[in-house]
Amino acid sequence: MIRAELARALSDAVEAIVSAGQLPAADYPIEISEPKNPAHGDFASSFALTAAKFAGKSPAAIASLVVEQLSKLNWIESASAAGPGFVNIRLSENYFCECARDAFAAGSGIARTSKPQPMRVNIEFVSVNPNGPIHVGHGRGAAFGDTLARLLEASGDQVWREFYVNDGVNSLQMRLFAESVKARYRELLGLPFQFPDDGYKGDYVMEVAERFLKEFGDSHPDDGLEFWQPHAQSMMLEIQKRDLERFGVKFDCWFSEQSLHDDGSVSRDIDALRAKGELYEQDGALYLRSTAFGDDKDRVVVRADGRPTYIASDIAYHKNKFDRGFDHLIDVWGADHHGYVQRTRAAVRALGYSEDRFEAIITQLVRFYENGKLVEMSKRDGSMVTLAELMDQVGPDVARFFYLMRSHEAHMEFDLDLAREHSERNPVYYVQYAHARICSLMARAKEQGLEADPNAIEHLETPERELIKKIWDLPFEIARAANDRAVHRVATYITELAKQYHDFYEKCRVISPENPSRSAARLALCEITRTAIREGLNLLGVSAPQQM
RNA sequence: GCGGACGUAGCUCAGUGGAUAGAGCAUCAGUCUUCGGAACUGAGGGUCGGGGGUUCGAAUCCCUUCGUCCGCGCCA
Numbered sequence: 001m002i003r004a005e006l007a008r009a010l011s012d013a014v015e016a017i018v019s020a021g022q023l024p025a026a027d028y029p030i031e032i033s034e035p036k037n038p039a040h041g042d043f044a045s046s047f048a049l050t051a052a053k054f055a056g057k058s059p060a061a062i063a064s065l066v067v068e069q070l071s072k073l074n075w076i077e078s079a080s081a082a083g084p085g086f087v088n089i090r091l092s093e094n095y096f097c098e099c100a101r102d103a104f105a106a107g108s109g110i111a112r113t114s115k116p117q118p119m120r121v122n123i124e125f126v127s128v129n130p131n132g133p134i135h136v137g138h139g140r141g142a143a144f145g146d147t148l149a150r151l152l153e154a155s156g157d158q159v160w161r162e163f164y165v166n167d168g169v170n171s172l173q174m175r176l177f178a179e180s181v182k183a184r185y186r187e188l189l190g191l192p193f194q195f196p197d198d199g200y201k202g203d204y205v206m207e208v209a210e211r212f213l214k215e216f217g218d219s220h221p222d223d224g225l226e227f228w229q230p231h232a233q234s235m236m237l238e239i240q241k242r243d244l245e246r247f248g249v250k251f252d253c254w255f256s257e258q259s260l261h262d263d264g265s266v267s268r269d270i271d272a273l274r275a276k277g278e279l280y281e282q283d284g285a286l287y288l289r290s291t292a293f294g295d296d297k298d299r300v301v302v303r304a305d306g307r308p309t310y311i312a313s314d315i316a317y318h319k320n321k322f323d324r325g326f327d328h329l330i331d332v333w334g335a336d337h338h339g340y341v342q343r344t345r346a347a348v349r350a351l352g353y354s355e356d357r358f359e360a361i362i363t364q365l366v367r368f369y370e371n372g373k374l375v376e377m378s379k380r381d382g383s384m385v386t387l388a389e390l391m392d393q394v395g396p397d398v399a400r401f402f403y404l405m406r407s408h409e410a411h412m413e414f415d416l417d418l419a420r421e422h423s424e425r426n427p428v429y430y431v432q433y434a435h436a437r438i439c440s441l442m443a444r445a446k447e448q449g450l451e452a453d454p455n456a457i458e459h460l461e462t463p464e465r466e467l468i469k470k471i472w473d474l475p476f477e478i479a480r481a482a483n484d485r486a487v488h489r490v491a492t493y494i495t496e497l498a499k500q501y502h503d504f505y506e507k508c509r510v511i512s513p514e515n516p517s518r519s520a521a522r523l524a525l526c527e528i529t530r531t532a533i534r535e536g537l538n539l540l541g542v543s544a545p546q547q548m
Numbered sequence: 549g550c551g552g553a554c555g556u557a558g559c560u561c562a563g564u565g566g567a568u569a570g571a572g573c574a575u576c577a578g579u580c581u582u583c584g585g586a587a588c589u590g591a592g593g594g595u596c597g598g599g600g601g602u603u604c605g606a607a608u609c610c611c612u613u614c615g616u617c618c619g620c621g622c623c624a
Contacts, residue, residue, distance in 0.1 A: 033564065046566055049604075059604080083567050084604070129624065166624055173624065257624090285622055296551070296620085303622040310624050338552055339619040364553065365618070405572095406561060411554055411617065418560090418573090424586065427572065433586050441583055448583095480564080492562060495571080502587055511583045548586070 002099060002472045006032045006043055006089065009076070013069035014047070022065055026054045041078075041088035042469060048085040059085025093465075097457045100468045103528040104454035110474055110528075111535035115156035122321050123149050124255075125332035126244065127164040130236045131177035133204045134243045135384040136414065137334070137377055141363050142387070143403040143541065144487055145332040146249045148361075150539045151482040151490070160326065163251045164317065167233055167258045170307055176200070177236075178229040184209035186221050202382025208235045243388045247396055248541035257313050265316040266308055269351075270301060273315070278350040288315075293346035293355075315347045322353055331360045338362045361485055363408040370416045385416065394423045397542045401428035404540050405491045427495055431533060432545055434498035437505070438530040439546040445511050445523055452527045453520035463504040467525055470500045471532045478539070487540075494536035501529050 011030050017023045028051050035044040048063035055062060063081035070079035070087070075095040082088050103110055125145025128138050149159045167174065180200040186193035188209055199205075212220075212235060220227065237254065244250070260266050270286070273279050278289050284304035288311065291298050301312045321329050329348075333340070341360040348358040368375040368385065377384040390399050402419065405427065406412050419426070445451070460468070473493065481489040510522040534544040 031564080031566095033566080035567075036570085037567070040567075044567090049566070052604080086567070168624080171624060283622085287622095300622045305622080307622085309622065313624095335553070335618050337619085341552090362553080362618095367617085409553070410561075413560065415560080425573070429586055430572085433584085437584055437587085444583060484564095488562085492571085499571090505583080506588050509583070547584090 001475050002469065003032050003476050009070060009073060010045055010047060013066050016069050017065050023055050023062065035088065040082065041090045043089045045087045048087060052085065063087050093460055096460055096465050096468050099472055100457050100525060100528065101454040103471055104524055108531055108535055110532065111478060112154050113156050113475060119157045120325060120327045121152055121157050121330060122160045122162055122326040123330040123332065124162045124164055128240060129166045129173060130233045131173055131200065132202065132379045134240050134387040135377060136368055136387055136390050137366060139387050139399060140366050140403045141332050141334055142244060142247060142249050143400050144363050144408050147404055147487045147540055148485060151478060151487060154478050154539060155482040160253065161251045163254045165237065165254055165256050167256050168313065169229065169258055174229060174233060175225055178225050178232040180205050181208050181232040182228045185212060188213055189218055189221055191221050198380065200380060202379065208232060211235050246391060247387060248400060260313050260316040260320065265320060266312050269316045269319050270312060273350060288347065288350060290343050290346035293349040295342045295346040299343050311343065311347065314344060315351065318348055319351050327357065329358050333360060333362055335362055335365045364411045366412045366414050368414045368416055393420045398423050398426050398428055400541050401426065401491060404487055407486060407488050428542060431494050431498045431537065433548060434501045435530060435533045435544045436546060436548045438526050441510060442523065442526060445519065448511065448513055450511060450516060450519045450523060452523035454524040456517045456521035457524055458521065461508055463507045464525060467500050467504045467529060470497050471528055474532050474536065490536055490539050494533055497532060497536065
C-alpha cells in the first residue's frame with residue numbers, strides 16, 4: 001500500500017532527524033496527502049508546517065531536513081520543499097511498476113485487510129415494524145447498514161447483521177394491522193367485513209390477506225386477533241425479507257422483541273437495574289434515571305398499569321447483544337429517531353457497559369419527488385413508494401448506488417422521475433461501463449493470443465502511473481470509509497477510478513499485436529483495474545456486469 | 549421554546565485544518581476510417597448562507613445570526 005509505505009518512510013525520516021538532535025522528540029502527526037496540482041508531485045506532506053509549532057524551527061528548515069532524509073531512498077525519485085513548507089514527493093517509475101505487480105499478485109485481496117484482533121461487531125439496521133412493506137424511505141438505512149457491514153468485514157472485523165422485529169403482542173399498531181388484514185381476508189371471501197377506522201389502507205394489506213388465504217385456506221374468518229396477529233406479522237416479515245434480499249441485504253438474524261418478554265429477560269433486567277438503584281417509582285410508574293447518563297429527562301420503563309414500555313425491551317435487547325459476546329454495537333437509525341440516541345446510550349451505561357461500545361448512527365431523511373412534487377408517505381393511507389416498486393423501475397443496482405452516493409449525514413433528494421426516465425445517465429453506469437469495457441477488451445485480446453503479464457510492465461506513461469496510483473488508493477479508501485462510517489466515499493472512489501481508466505484507455509492503446517510485450521503489460525493494468533472496480537462495486541452491493 | 553442535522557456552481561452533491569474549492573447533470577464548443585461513443589477534450593458558471601473568532605493557514609474548528617428539515621408520549 002503506497003500511502004502506508006510513504007507514511008512509514010516519513011516516520012523513519014522524522015525519527016532519524018530527531019535522533020540526530022535536529023528536532024525535539026515529540027509525538028509528531030505523520031500526514032501524507034495527494035496534491036491537487038499534479039505538477040507538485042505524486043504525494044505531499046504538510047509535516048513541516050504542523051511540526052513547526054512544537055519544534056521552534058521554521059517550516060522551510062524542517063522541510064529541507066525531511067527532504068534530505070527521503071532523498072536517500074531509492075524508490076523515491078525526488079523529494080523537494082515547496083511553498084510555505086510542503087514536502088513534495090515523486091516516486092520512481094520502478095516503484096510504480098513494482099506496485100502494479102503487487103496489485104496483480106494480490107488479486108481481490110487488495111480490497112481486504114486482516115486485523116490481529118478482529119472486533120466482533122453487531123450492526124442492527126432497517127428494523128422496520130412488521131406492519132408494512134419496506135418503502136423507499138427505508139432504502140437508505142438498508143443500503144448504508146449493509147455496505148458499512150461489508151466495509152467492516154473488508155477491514156478485518158467480524159460482523160453480524162441484525163434486524164430487530166418490533167413484534168410485541170401489546171403493540172396497538174400491530175393489533176390494528178392484524179385487524180386490517182383480517183378485514184381484507186373477509187372481503188376476499190365475500191363476507192361482510194368492517195375495516196377498522198384507522199386501519200392500514202395500502203394495497204400490501206391485501207397482498208398479505210391473499211398470501212394468507214393461499215396458505216391457510218378460507219376457514220379463519222372468525223378467528224380472533226390472537227390467531228391473526230402472529231400470522232399477519234410473519235407474512236409481512238416474509239415480504240420484507242424477500243424485498244431486502246432482492247436489494248442485496250441479508251440478515252444473520254431477525255431478532256424478536258417479543259422473545260425478550262417471553263424468556264423473562266425484560267423483567268429480569270429491570271429487576272437488576274432496580275437493584276442497582278438506576279430506577280425509581282413516581283406516580284405509579286417506574287422510571288429510568290437516564291438524566292444521570294446525559295439524557296434530558298428520565299424515561300418511563302414500566303407504566304403505571306404494569307405494562308413495560310419499548311425502552312424496557314430496548315434495555316433487554318442491548319444487554320442481550322452484549323451477552324452474546326459482541327465487542328461493539330452499532331444501531332443505524334433514521335433521523336426521525338435521533339431523539340432516542342441519548343436515552344439508549346443512557347440505558348447502555350446504566351447497564352454498566354462503557355458507552356464507547358455503543359454507537360448510534362443517524363442517516364438523514366430522504367425526500368422523494370415525483371412529477372416535481374414532494375411525495376408524502378404514510379403507512380396508514382398506503383401512500384408510499386415501496387422499495388420493490390423502485391427496484392422494478394430502475395433495478396437494484398441503480399437504487400443502491402443512488403442511496404450510497406451521498407454522505408449519510410446529508411439530507412438527500414431523490415427524484416423518482418429522473419431515476420426512472422434517465423436511469424441510463426446514472427453514475428452507476430459510468431462505473432459499470434468501465435468494468436464491461438475491460439471485460440470485452442480482455443476477451444478480445446485473448447482471441448488474438450495476448451495475455452496479461454505483470455512482469456512486462458515497464459516504461460510507464462502518465463495515465464498508467466496515475467492508474468496504478470489510483471488502484472492502490474482502494475485499501476486506503478476502504479479503511480477510511482470504514483473508520484469514518486462514510487460509505488459514500490467508496491462510490492466517489494470507484495467513480496474516480498473509472499474516470500482514470502477511461503483516460504488511460506483513450507491515451508494508451510492496449511491491444512497492439514506488433515508490440516506483444518507492451519500489450520501484455522497494459523492488459524495487466526486492465527486486469528488490476530477490473531479487480532479494483534469489481535471489489536468496489538461489490539462493497540456497495542452493486543453488480544459488476546461483463547457486458548451491458 | 550429546547551435539542552439535533554444540514555446550507556458549497558443553474559440543479560443534485562463531493563471536498564483528510566493546507567498550495568489556484570471539485571464532480572455529475574444541464575448549457576455551449578469540439579474529438580471517431582483503429583481495442584465498446586454508456587467514452588474523451590475544452591468553455592462559461594462560486595461573497596463555500598451572513599457576521600465575528602481561533603492560527604502561519606478555515607468550506608472544514610469555536611461563537612453568533614438567518615434559513616430548511618427532524619425530534620421533543622406512561623406510542624413503537
